[in-house]
Amino acid sequence: MEVKQLNETTYEIKCGTTHYKIVNAKIKELVKNGAEKIILREVYGQRYIGTGIKEPVKIEIHGTAGNDLGIFLYNPKIEVFGNAQDCVGNTMMKGEIVVRGHAGDVCGYGMRGGKVYIEGDVGYRVGIHMKGYKEFVPTFIIGGKAGNFFGEYMAGGKLILLGLNRKSSEDIVGDYCATGMHGGIIYVRGEVPKRYLGKEVKIFEIDDKDREILETELKGFAKAFNLSVEEIMSEPFTKIVPVSARPYGRMYAHRWGIASGIIK
Amino acid sequence: MMSYSEMSGCGLAGFINRDGKRVSGKDIFDSITSMKERGNGMGAGYAAYGIYPDMAEYYAFHVMMDSMDIATEITAVLNRFFHIVKSEMIPTKSVPSLYKKTTPPVFYRYFVTPREDVKLPLETEEDMVVRAVMTINENVKGAYVISSGKNMGAFKGVGEPDEIGEFFEIDSYKGYIWIAHTRFPTNTPGWWGGAHPFTLLDWSIVHNGEITSYGTNKRYVEMYGYKCTLLTDTEVAAYIFDLLFRKHKLPIKATLMAIAAPFWKDIEYLKKKKLNKVAEMAKKIREIYSSAMLNGPFAMLFAYKDGLIGFNDRIKLRPFVAAINGDTVYMASEESAIKVICKNPEKVWMPRAGEPVIALMNYCKDGICHPG
Numbered sequence: 001m002e003v004k005q006l007n008e009t010t011y012e013i014k015c016g017t018t019h020y021k022i023v024n025a026k027i028k029e030l031v032k033n034g035a036e037k038i039i040l041r042e043v044y045g046q047r048y049i050g051t052g053i054k055e056p057v058k059i060e061i062h063g064t065a066g067n068d069l070g071i072f073l074y075n076p077k078i079e080v081f082g083n084a085q086d087c088v089g090n091t092m093m094k095g096e097i098v099v100r101g102h103a104g105d106v107c108g109y110g111m112r113g114g115k116v117y118i119e120g121d122v123g124y125r126v127g128i129h130m131k132g133y134k135e136f137v138p139t140f141i142i143g144g145k146a147g148n149f150f151g152e153y154m155a156g157g158k159l160i161l162l163g164l165n166r167k168s169s170e171d172i173v174g175d176y177c178a179t180g181m182h183g184g185i186i187y188v189r190g191e192v193p194k195r196y197l198g199k200e201v202k203i204f205e206i207d208d209k210d211r212e213i214l215e216t217e218l219k220g221f222a223k224a225f226n227l228s229v230e231e232i233m234s235e236p237f238t239k240i241v242p243v244s245a246r247p248y249g250r251m252y253a254h255r256w257g258i259a260s261g262i263i264k
Numbered sequence: 265m266m267s268y269s270e271m272s273g274c275g276l277a278g279f280i281n282r283d284g285k286r287v288s289g290k291d292i293f294d295s296i297t298s299m300k301e302r303g304n305g306m307g308a309g310y311a312a313y314g315i316y317p318d319m320a321e322y323y324a325f326h327v328m329m330d331s332m333d334i335a336t337e338i339t340a341v342l343n344r345f346f347h348i349v350k351s352e353m354i355p356t357k358s359v360p361s362l363y364k365k366t367t368p369p370v371f372y373r374y375f376v377t378p379r380e381d382v383k384l385p386l387e388t389e390e391d392m393v394v395r396a397v398m399t400i401n402e403n404v405k406g407a408y409v410i411s412s413g414k415n416m417g418a419f420k421g422v423g424e425p426d427e428i429g430e431f432f433e434i435d436s437y438k439g440y441i442w443i444a445h446t447r448f449p450t451n452t453p454g455w456w457g458g459a460h461p462f463t464l465l466d467w468s469i470v471h472n473g474e475i476t477s478y479g480t481n482k483r484y485v486e487m488y489g490y491k492c493t494l495l496t497d498t499e500v501a502a503y504i505f506d507l508l509f510r511k512h513k514l515p516i517k518a519t520l521m522a523i524a525a526p527f528w529k530d531i532e533y534l535k536k537k538k539l540n541k542v543a544e545m546a547k548k549i550r551e552i553y554s555s556a557m558l559n560g561p562f563a564m565l566f567a568y569k570d571g572l573i574g575f576n577d578r579i580k581l582r583p584f585v586a587a588i589n590g591d592t593v594y595m596a597s598e599e600s601a602i603k604v605i606c607k608n609p610e611k612v613w614m615p616r617a618g619e620p621v622i623a624l625m626n627y628c629k630d631g632i633c634h635p636g
Contacts, residue, residue: 017298017604044298045600064600083612085598086583104599104614105583123614124580148579148617174616195533 001026009036020046020066031057045085050076056095067104070097073114086123089116092138098224102144111138111157117221118142120165124174125149130184132156141221148174151240152198155183158217162189162232171196178240182247186240187214189232197240200247204239273582274472275302276460277596278443278565279605280572282626285591286314289434289442291605296425296444298604299597302472305365306454307447308428309420311411311461311468312439313569320415322349322375323393328456329370330406337404338372345396346376359423359431366422368431369456373417390465390510394489397464401493408457408494413466416569420445420459428459440625441572443565445470452496462494462502466569469505471498472597473562473582484555504556505566516573516622521546522553524578524618565595570633571624580617587612593623 001018003026005011011030015023023046027038031053040049043063050059050070061069061080070078071090083101091110102120108127113136121144128149130138138157144165150173151159163172172190179198187210192203206214214237215229222229250258257263277295281287292310316324323346327338342348354371362368378389387395397409411418416439419432425446429435445460451474452458461468475481475497482492482500488511490503501523508519526546534543550557561581566573574595576584587594587602587609594602599612615621624633 017294020301043600044604045598047301064603066600067598083599085600102612102614104585105580121614124617147614 009034011035012039012041014041015043015046017044020048024048028053031055050078070095073097108140111140112136113138115220116140117224119225120144123147125152127154127159128152130154130157130159132184139217141217143225145170146173149176149179150174151178151181151186152176153180154178154186157184159184159186160217180247181242182245183242188238188240189235190238192238192240200244201240201242204241206237206239210239273302274448275299275446275597276444276470276472276563276565277601278567278572279592279594280441280623281592282623283591284440284625286438286440289429289437292442292444293429293434295596295601295605296446297429299446299601300424300426302448302597303424303446304448305424306422306449307459308423308425308445309418309459309461310429310434310442310444311416311418311463311567312437313416313441313567314439315417315437316415319350319375322377323412323414324417325374325376325409326354326411326417327372327374328408328410329372332370334404334407335372338400338407341400341404342374342376342396345382345392346378348374348376350375355433356431357433359427362423362427362431366456368421393465394506398489398491402491411463411468413463416466418461418463418468420461421456422454422459441567443468443470443567450474457494458496460498462499464502464506467502467505468567469498469502469564471501471562471564473577474560475500475558475562476560477558480555481558501558501564508553508556518549520575520620522549522556523558524575525550525557526578526618563597570628571622573620573622575620576615576617578618585612585614586621591626595621
């Protein structure tokens with residue numbers, strides 16, 4: 001690991017195969033001493049980058065970001081020039097993650113706030129159990145395609161799947177999409193085959209209100225990757241929303257509880 | 265690098281030079297060591313193809329034994345089946361950190377050629393090698409055959425991938441296919457025989473995940489004379505491959521379809537799409553080989569002399585990434601482990617669940633290898 005100061009508030013760290021604990025400790029130390037921008041070079045799968053920092057520092061990653069990029073993220077802005085691996089934005093709270101490449105499985109798991117923009121495809125189980133509460137509403141936008149279990153058990157927030165790189169023969173999303181979903185909203189640019197959808201959701205065409213939401217949310221994404229919102233919006237979108245807020249509410253409930261009206 | 269141990273999964277890495285170019289073990293060492301985090305120091309191993317070009321016509325038996333005294337017993341058993349052309353200790357280097365965990369066994373390698381006069385009726389040469397391996401594993405106390413193929417070998421033990429790599433001086437071997445593993449044992453003990461890869465003849469397997477159908481699979485392969493003696497689930501996968509691929513001569517894709525079988529609802533969908541023949545075949549395979557299906561989460565690399573195959577369970581519960589650069593195909597648990605040894609691959613992708621990545625040698629294009 002080599003650390004270089006580029007100017008008063010900018011540092012560069014050459015990571016190589018240095019262990020993530022050493023790299024992350026160094027990042028925290030630099031932020032504590034007033035760093036506002038940290039450029040990580042030659043990153044080879046270092047995990048947990050960006051976690052445990054509350055300052056709105058900018059972190060640039062050149063190389064392949066490791067698992068759990070921005071886990072519990074609380075304010076930093078992360079930009080990856082390359083691909084990311086599994087679990088990007090795991091249980092993230094605030095801040096922004098931009099990935100100029102693809103990302104792996106289980107991204108946005110339990111995410112509760114902030115923005116994640118992925119330029120390319122994502123793997124399986126992306127956006128599972130995303131949630132939102134009051135002013136915390138997470139947004140996860142994917143420029144490419146997604147695998148199976150997209151938005152499974154989703155409880156809140158916005159998941160937007162664009163499939164901009166999709167060939168006509170390819171599915172934009174995989175099987176078990178939105179299974180068990182009970183909150184939040186999914187927008188897919190294109191059609192979702194019915195056989196892939198969970199029983200707990202319904203699909204709609206977007207209305208003017210949705211259009212407004214999409215245009216607002218896509219602004220950041222379009223800016224990050226130098227695209228035009230109008231062009232993205234020129235194709236029809238599908239909206240996926242849950243039928244019930246508690247699809248499994250009665251599944252394990254006691255008969256007496258249901259009969260007496262305590263469990264609805 | 266500081267020492268650490270943290271909950272994680274196993275890690276695997278492998279690559280094949282499809283043009284047959286042999287490279288030093290340094291690359292695979294760097295690749296698997298970069299994923300050290302995925303193991304906990306209780307097992308690591310390597311398998312390589314093309315490492316004994318001068319002895320390529322002989323079966324290379326790598327045997328692990330508790331003490332040197334057992335060597336006479338091993339020789340006696342081997343003499344019953346083979347002519348021993350050459351036998352030697354596998355060179356190892358002193359790695360002090362290894363001895364803190366366990367006492368390493370002794371490793372011997374024997375280059376052997378089968379004796380025609382002891383073959384049973386209808387038995388092929390390969391069957392006899394399998395029988396010899398099972399005999400040693402089951403009957404010679406404290407000795408296990410860790411590989412038994414031609415021009416290939418496995419090196420494995422209890423330790424981090426870098427410790428095991430240094431112990432066996434992996435960088436001194438040159439191979440055209442390499443696979444490696446770092447282990448995080450969960451359900452079964454971390455001992456020298458339980459480290460990956462698992463091999464039989466020239467099949468070798470590294471595995472991340474667990475086989476929850478182990479009982480069913482074990483009973484199934486035992487009916488065909490395989491003995492599960494290594495106290496871990498992955499072993500059975502190597503024997504299933506041998507049974508389906510070599511004995512039953514199933515094509516590669518059919519073998520993988522039996523192991524990671526498609527869901528019934530997906531088979532129904534094939535029918536709806538008027539792919540009746542494929543649907544019928546998938547149905548037949550599921551019916552006939554129901555006991556060979558591996559249930560549970562896994563990513564596996566499977567190598568043999570003609571190729572390297574990587575595949576996932578059918579809902580992708582373990583990570584698996586592949587990349588291509590020229591004639592080399594890389595597969596690993598993490599993309600970073602590929603980038604460490606190949607900075608700018610032409611293509612990197614995350615294969616879909618149950619969709620195998622099949623990388624055969626260039627000479628297989630003419631269909632002279634196992635039917636694809």
